[in-house]
Amino acid sequence: MCGIVGYLGDRNVYEVLINGLKRLEYRGYDSAGLALVAPGGEIKIYKSKGKVSNLEAYCSGKDLTSRVGIAHTRWATHGEPSDCNAHPHYSEDGNLALVHNGTIENYQLLKEALQQHGCKFHTETDTEVLVQLVEHIRVTNNCTTLEALQAALKQVIGAFAVAVVEKNNPDMVLAARRSSPLVIGIGDGEYFLGSDGTPFVEYTSKVVYVKDDEIAVMERNKPLKLVNLDNVEKKIDVKKLQLSIAQLEKGGYPHFMLKEIFEQPITMRDCIRGRVVEGGSRVILNGVMDNKDKFLNCNRIIIVACGTSWHAALLGKQLIQDMCRIPVEVEYASEFRYSHPVITDRDVVIAVSQSGETADTLAAIQIARSKGAFVYGVSNVVGASIPRETDSGTYIHVGPEIGVASTKAFTGQVLVFTMIALSVAQYKGTLTTEQVKAVGEYLMRIPQLVKETLKLNDKIRNLSLIYTYARNFLYLGRGYSYPVALEGALKLKEISYIHAEGYPAAEMKHGPIALIDSEMPTVIVAPKDHLYEKIVSNVQQVKSRGGSIIAIVTKGDTTIRELADHVLEVPSVPECLTPLITSIPLQLLSYYIAINKGKDVDMPRNLAKSVTVE
Ligand code: M6R
Numbered sequence: 001m002c003g004i005v006g007y008l009g010d011r012n013v014y015e016v017l018i019n020g021l022k023r024l025e026y027r028g029y030d031s032a033g034l035a036l037v038a039p040g041g042e043i044k045i046y047k048s049k050g051k052v053s054n055l056e057a058y059c060s061g062k063d064l065t066s067r068v069g070i071a072h073t074r075w076a077t078h079g080e081p082s083d084c085n086a087h088p089h090y091s092e093d094g095n096l097a098l099v100h101n102g103t104i105e106n107y108q109l110l111k112e113a114l115q116q117h118g119c120k121f122h123t124e125t126d127t128e129v130l131v132q133l134v135e136h137i138r139v140t141n142n143c144t145t146l147e148a149l150q151a152a153l154k155q156v157i158g159a160f161a162v163a164v165v166e167k168n169n170p171d172m173v174l175a176a177r178r179s180s181p182l183v184i185g186i187g188d189g190e191y192f193l194g195s196d197g198t199p200f201v202e203y204t205s206k207v208v209y210v211k212d213d214e215i216a217v218m219e220r221n222k223p224l225k226l227v228n229l230d231n232v233e234k235k236i237d238v239k240k241l242q243l244s245i246a247q248l249e250k251g252g253y254p255h256f257m258l259k260e261i262f263e264q265p266i267t268m269r270d271c272i273r274g275r276v277v278e279g280g281s282r283v284i285l286n287g288v289m290d291n292k293d294k295f296l297n298c299n300r301i302i303i304v305a306c307g308t309s310w311h312a313a314l315l316g317k318q319l320i321q322d323m324c325r326i327p328v329e330v331e332y333a334s335e336f337r338y339s340h341p342v343i344t345d346r347d348v349v350i351a352v353s354q355s356g357e358t359a360d361t362l363a364a365i366q367i368a369r370s371k372g373a374f375v376y377g378v379s380n381v382v383g384a385s386i387p388r389e390t391d392s393g394t395y396i397h398v399g400p401e402i403g404v405a406s407t408k409a410f411t412g413q414v415l416v417f418t419m420i421a422l423s424v425a426q427y428k429g430t431l432t433t434e435q436v437k438a439v440g441e442y443l444m445r446i447p448q449l450v451k452e453t454l455k456l457n458d459k460i461r462n463l464s465l466i467y468t469y470a471r472n473f474l475y476l477g478r479g480y481s482y483p484v485a486l487e488g489a490l491k492l493k494e495i496s497y498i499h500a501e502g503y504p505a506a507e508m509k510h511g512p513i514a515l516i517d518s519e520m521p522t523v524i525v526a527p528k529d530h531l532y533e534k535i536v537s538n539v540q541q542v543k544s545r546g547g548s549i550i551a552i553v554t555k556g557d558t559t560i561r562e563l564a565d566h567v568l569e570v571p572s573v574p575e576c577l578t579p580l581i582t583s584i585p586l587q588l589l590s591y592y593i594a595i596n597k598g599k600d601v602d603m604p605r606n607l608a609k610s611v612t613v614e
Contacts, residue, residue, distance in 0.1 A: 002073065002612050003024025003027035003028060003161075003194075004193065005024060005192070005194055010193045011190065013066045013069040014064040015038075016056070016192070017070075018034070018470065020071065020200065022191075023248060024199060025073050027075065027608050027609055028072060029050075029074075030081030031047065031049045031076075031086035032047065032050075032051070032054070032078050033055065033087050034059075034295065035069060035070050035453065036064060036068075036070060039507070042213060046425075047084075047088075047179065052073055059591070068170060068220075070088060070099050070164070071088075071099065072087035072099035073446075077126070077189050078124055078125045079123060084122065085124055086214065089123060093105060094137075097167070097302065098134070099163050100162045100167055102613060103159060103613045104156045107130075110155065110580075114129065119132050119136060122195075134149050134152045145169065145172075156178075159182055160463055161176070161179065161181060161195065161612075163175040172559035175215070175218070177212060177213075181196060182387060183195070183210070183241075185207055186207070187203050189221070197243050201245055201248065205240050206238050206239075207238070208226070208236055209239065211589060213229070219534040243400065244465075247399045247400050255403065255602050257403035257405055257407060259406070259601055260402070261588060262344065264507075264584065265450045267398035267408045267412060269452060271416065272415060276443050281436055281440055282438025287576055288420055288423045290392060291392050295326075295424045295427070298326065299344070300326065303317060303330045303351035304332075304333040304364040305332075305351065306334060306353070307490070309358075309363060312417065312483075313417075314482070315579050320420065323421040323422060323430060325428075325463070326435060332360075333351070341368075343367070343374060344372065344373070345371070346597070347370035347373040351368075352379075354379040354401060354413070355379065355609065356379035359611060359614055360614060363387065363497075365377075366389070376391065376394075378413055380395065380397075380400075380409050380415070381400075398411075402609075406493045407587045408528045414579050416466075417441075418443065419443075422436055439576060441452075453613050454588075456568055456584075459568065460585055463550065463568075464596055465592045466594060467593060470498060471499065472479055472498070474515065475492075475503070475522075476502075476504070476523070476538060477505060477507060477525035477526075477573070477582075478504060479529060479530070481527065481579070484586065485523070486502035487502070487583060488583070488586030488587075488590070496590060498593065498600065503516075508538060513545065516542055518547070522548070523549075523550045524560075526553050528553075528557065528572065529578060536559055543563050548565045551562065551563075551564035551566040551567045552567070552570060553567050553569055556571065571598075
């Protein structure tokens with residue numbers, strides 16, 4: 001949700017910034033801008049509505065000479081996407097320019113106070129309030145910009161990552177954060193700044209993750225300094241960035257989403273590597289092993305997440321309940337945080353987040369920790385806030401997911417839940433070694449079976465042509481296939497903008513059945529499992545009302561083939577592993593429908609990859 005880039009050094013600043021913005025575009029793409037500090041100190045600001053390519057076109061032919069700069073790609077919160085509301089924003093006197101990711105909740109109050117001091121505002125953003133506040137404090141107290149920023153951030157309520165450059169001090173960048181990500185890259189006599197490490201991966205792998213209420217002071221020819229809002233110096237912990245450029249490129253695919261769908265045989269292998277061992281009869285997750293008492297003695301497990309991660313959490317619930325016989329609840333993090341939850345130190349809270357930065361999930365973690373619960377994270381991005389804020393956890397290790405619509409991260413999360421369930425079950429004794437092995441063996445074969453499933457690609461591309469102009473879709477599933485149906489519907493909504501509802505198949509008769517007619521395609525996830533006979537009845541109910549049916553079935557299924565308009569056959573696996581297979585054709589179906597409609601699947605409208613605001 002908004003991407004920040006910064007650079008101080010001797011390279012071509014503009015190039016570093018614009019290429020960095022392209023890498024961060026997945027975080028927001030309604031407008032972009034940059035501030036370049038010219039050698040004499042003058043700050044030049046260039047902004048443009050729309051994608052980074054618009055900004056690039058706008059900058060073409062301009063004098064972009066500079067040695068320091070900051071840049072931003074926006075996901076609008078306050079004020080519509082426009083040239084004017086795009087960041088950077090500057091102080092009225094032109095001394096400061098600032099970019100911001102997050103929201104300043106008390107911006108209206110701060111704005112009114114500044115207006116009483118004669119400040120004028122030119123945009124609808126909360127960010128302009130912050131930059132004017134910093135400069136107002138600097139001028140009235142005759143202090144440094146660092147001191148003014150410290151004082152201003154003490155007044156701010158909300159989440160932010162900010163970067164500031166100053167005309168009076170042209171060889172300095174200040175950057176601060178609270179609940180929004182910010183990473184410093186340390187080069188040889190140069191500093192980089194990013195919302196994550198992607199903008200500067202080719203230049204340095206030495207990174208420092210800025211913590212809440214810390215300000216990084218980057219000055220030419222001086223070592224990095226980290227201070228808190230009371231100006232106490234903080235320890236600098238340099239880490240190694242675990243990222244490669246190849247992971248950030250499309251590798252011959254037209255879109256990141258398709259690349260990420262097709263990567264799943266590899267990402268799944270990476271996810272289980274070294275964790276499912278001894279021919280599948282043992283599962284080792286260090287986070288669970290080191291904390292097995294917490295899992296064995298807990299009263300219940302609560303899983304908190306948002307969006308696709310919440311769908312993975314629903315599967316986590318079924319897996320853990322089935323295999324470990326521990327009660328599990330699943331909550332939307334956004335609801336949980338304001339629900340006055342009853343949590344004790346006998347609860348285990350599992351927070352699931354691909355980005356590891358989702359604001360609602362982070363807030364839920366803080367509440368759970370404050371009540372003494374043991375908090376376990378399931379995340380993809382190494383070093384992100386959620387893995388740092390949790391007591392322990394497991395990375396899904398599927399590599400950077402750039403497409404806004406989550407695909408490989410979902411299957412990675414489901415795999416991790418499968419391994420959590422299996423490992424707790426083996427410690428608890430709720431599954432025998434043979435039972436663990438029966439699943440574990442298949443788990444090791446899953447990457448190959450996913451590869452086979454991906455052979456449905458051409459069939460799904462053709463099928464998608466029939467349904468491109470449908471206005472609504474219903475997705476149905478039962479048991480393990482119900483969260484898969486929810487996820488399939490979400491994928492379609494996100495990238496094709498077709499309305500789609502996911503429903504437990506048996507609930508259809510309690511309402512949604514009224515929607516069914518020849519215009520309403522129904523996607524039914526119906527692998528051979530213990531609810532198979534039941535879902536066949538649901539298929540019949542749709543059929544007898546004239547609905548058209550696309551069914552995901554186990555290879556060799558003849559019953560549903562007779563009823564459905566189209567069947568997509570997938571390999572047979574144990575019931576608890578079916579989501580890892582059945583979700584693949586749904587990802588492809590949504591991808592191709594969106595492509596047929598000419599939509600931008602990697603950057604769908606209004607969305608952002610990392611939701612760091614409430
Ligand atoms: O990074 P997270 O997993 O915490 O993100 C949660 C949701 O914002 C995310 O899953 C969203 O729903 C995706 N766009 C789904 O494709």
